[in-house]
Amino acid sequence: MSHILIVDDEPDILELISMTIDRLGFHYETACSVADAKHQLSQRTFDLCLTDMRLPDGSGLDLVAHIQTQYETMPVIVLTAYGSVDIAIDAMKQGAFDFLSKPVELEKLKTTIKTALSLSHDIETPNQDSADIPSMIGVSSAMSKLKEQIKKVARNQAPVFIHGESGSGKELVARAIHQLGAKQNQPFIAVNCGAIPSELMESEFFGHRKGAFTGATQNKEGFFQAANGGTLFLDEVADLPLSMQVKLLRAIQENVIRPVGSETEESVDVRILSASHKNLQNEVANQSFREDLFYRLDVINLQVPPLRNRKEDITDLSQHIIKRLTTSLEIPAISLDKSAIEALNQYEFPGNIRELENILQRAMTLTDGQTIYATDLALKTVKTKNTSAPHALQPGQSLEEYLEEIERDILKETLEQCRWNKTAAAEQLGMTFRSMRYRLKKLNIE
Structure with a gap:
């Protein structure tokens, strides 16, 4: 059964929280100061700590810091007076699980306690490899x-x-x-x-x-x-x-x-x-x-680091993406040739992982066999900077028409790179989806 430490110097608050925890069927101990709380923490194991922010011999922040150092897996819920939310946010930055404002709403208190205890129990599950995040590919x-x-x-x-x-x-x-x-x-x-x-x-x-x-x-x-x-x-x-x-x-x-x-x-x-x-x-x-x-x-x-800053992860990412695509499409396994791996490692990936996935999906479609070669990737060459204008202003052409022509080329190139995914293209160009939709309509790009 879960054991909870309640730290507060107000008798009425201690009684209210104690009764609530007792009705939930959990054991509890009480403390009225930072020193008392530290002593009790050293004497037995607790699954959760609820602490007031203002205590006679210090701050609840001191207790949060102590628990983070000595009992890292123990969640801490901080109780704050109304209007002290900024202090509570500081506590969360230091590792507190959540905060509740006084006067405490009992239903909110019950929900938060149950949620915190479920986290505590999950962390302490034997043989759980907390260092493993299967969805995050990479060892860089x-x-x-x-x-x-x-x-x-x-x-x-x-x-x-x-x-x-x-x-x-x-x-x-x-x-x-x-x-x-x-x-x-x-x-x-x-x-x-x-x-x-x-x-x-x-x-x-x-x-x-x-x-x-x-x-x-x-x-x-x-x-x-x-x-x-x-x-x-x-x-x-x-x-x-x-x-x-x-x-x-x-x-x-x-x-x-x-x-x-x-x-x-x-x-x-x-x-x-x-x-x-x-x-x-x-x-x-x-x-x-x-x-x-x-x-x-x-x-x-x-x-989140861009892909160009974690190039040692590109091979593992590519193989993971290919395996996922072949499984979803129910097609035979496809491998990457050494030339393809080298080409991917040299590419800068302005579109990051999304661009890598698009490149590999296109290459899987273009390859004739079960191996992707560098030529199948069709990677874009990096354009050298050119200080001259991309187009010459034609006789009789207005400045607005000239700028629209440049904008049209940029939009088309980005859309092609994103396989005409308008949302992805808008993100790559740093504009909203609504702005992208307006510009496409204005420039008559289908």
Whole structure:
């Protein structure tokens, strides 16, 4: 049976939490100071610690740091006074599992305790190889560092911002965090924020009620409701319009959402993971992203290395991709010739892993046998920089027509490289899907 340590110097809070834990069927011990808590931790094994932030002889942060050092696998839930969320976020950065604001909501307390204990038990399962993340292919130093970071952040509920170039595998990192965390058996909902029309965004995120607007013929749940109890991954979060950023901030702060057309709010319990190929700090400086939302999302920051910085992983990645494709297509095994491996190792991969997968899928289609050679890869040669204009301005041609011609060439080349995947091309060019769609229509590119 689980054993929980409760640390608080307020008798009423201690009694309330003790009664709640007792009704859940768990054992508990109480402490009223940092020193007392450390002593009890040294005397017996606990599965979970709940600690107040303000204690007579120190801060709850001191206890979080001590537990992270001496009892790394033990989750810590921090209790904070209302309005002290910034301090609680600091605790989560140091490794706390989650935080609860006082006065404590009992249902939220019960849910958080159960979730934390499930994580504790999963970590302590015998023979579990915690160093292995099957979905993350690669043994380079950059990948080894990223895997260690993923394992660490998976142990708490802090929001994580994942930064990396387009196609580098940001969603894969988010899924790994979810699969290693306490909510692994709950929903994982991935959302591409740049692909949602602005007029539908509030309905898509928060749902709507029947009759809320023309076409709303029935109730519909949004992303938050679908992810309730699990993880919501906001990909390309920098593409959210400012009006939606305000509503998202409130949902994250208050853990409540209001469906379009509803007069009441709904409580939600989701862990927020977000990602972008853009630098959010630069977006804040440019006033295209709210600073308060940035600090809510970027509690923990993970950097995903581009493929060109982990070239020792290219061979293993290529073989993994080929095996997955041959299995899904139900075709005989295909191997990579030495010339193909050498060519891939010399290529820079501006489109990262997504581009590698496209190259290999195309090569599998073009090869006549069961071996892919360098010529089958059809890798693009790196163009040398040319300071002269790509086109000469023709007599009678306006500057606008001249610039459109250049833009049309860039869009076509990028689309061809991405096998006419508009979302991937938009990411590679650093624009939103809506902007890409507008430009294609304007330039009459089909």
